[in-house]
Amino acid sequence: MxxxxxxxxxxxxxxxxxxxxxxxxxxxxxxxxxxxxxxxxxxxxxxxxxxxxxxxxxxxxxxxxxxxxxxxxxxxxxxxxxxxxxxxxxxFSHAKTVMKTDAKAHNVSLLLGPEDNEFKRAVLASLCA
Missing domain, CATH: 3.40.309.10 (Aldehyde Dehydrogenase; Chain A, domain 2)
Structure with missing residues (x-):
């Protein structure tokens, strides 16, 4: 057994x-x-x-x-x-999510809050470069 x-x-x-x-x-x-x-x-x-x-x-x-x-x-x-x-x-299949975001208006900006600051500008600059 x-x-x-x-x-x-x-x-x-x-x-x-x-x-x-x-x-x-x-x-x-x-x-x-x-x-x-x-x-x-x-x-x-x-x-x-x-x-x-x-x-x-x-x-x-x-x-x-x-x-x-x-x-x-x-x-x-x-x-x-x-x-x-x-x-x-x-x-036997693989479902794959494909998400496309406008490079100039990245959604991560929504996570950083409304105020403009150095950190937010740096993150957005690296994503939208």
Whole structure:
């Protein structure tokens, strides 16, 4: 259990209480996926709100990956970003802000106050040179 498992092997860890199971999971790096098999809605809510994971299925497993317009991806050590649909585009794109200011009327002058002084003139001279 020290490395990710991509194969037909499932480690089984016993627990006495749900809180003990949640503590075991949260004491380790966040999982890529979390699968809960329970019809108990209170337990479903507790686990889904107390355990952070890349994705979660309740009473199913793996199929959240098959929904192509729902985000899928890890969190923390299990990965960064989300893949599929719009989220995948945003993950692999880089939004870049480009701001253009008139060199003769730089906005930094608004930060320096209304009075004219030597410091303000020096800053504006260096920006508008």
């Amino acid at each position: 020290s490395e990710e498992i991509f194969g037909p092997l499932l480690p089984i860890i016993t627990y006495s209480t749900v809180d003990q199971a949640i503590a075991f999971i949260t004491a380790r790096p966040r999982p890529l996926a979390l699968y809960l098999m329970s019809e108990n809605e209170s337990l479903q809510h507790q686990v889904s709100t107390q355990v952070h994971s890349g994705g979660m299925c309740i009473n199913d497993c793996v199929f959240h990956l098959a929904v192509d317009d729902a985000p899928f991806g890890g969190i923390g050590e299990s990965g960064k970003g989300a893949y599929h649909g719009k989220e995948g585009f945003l993950t």
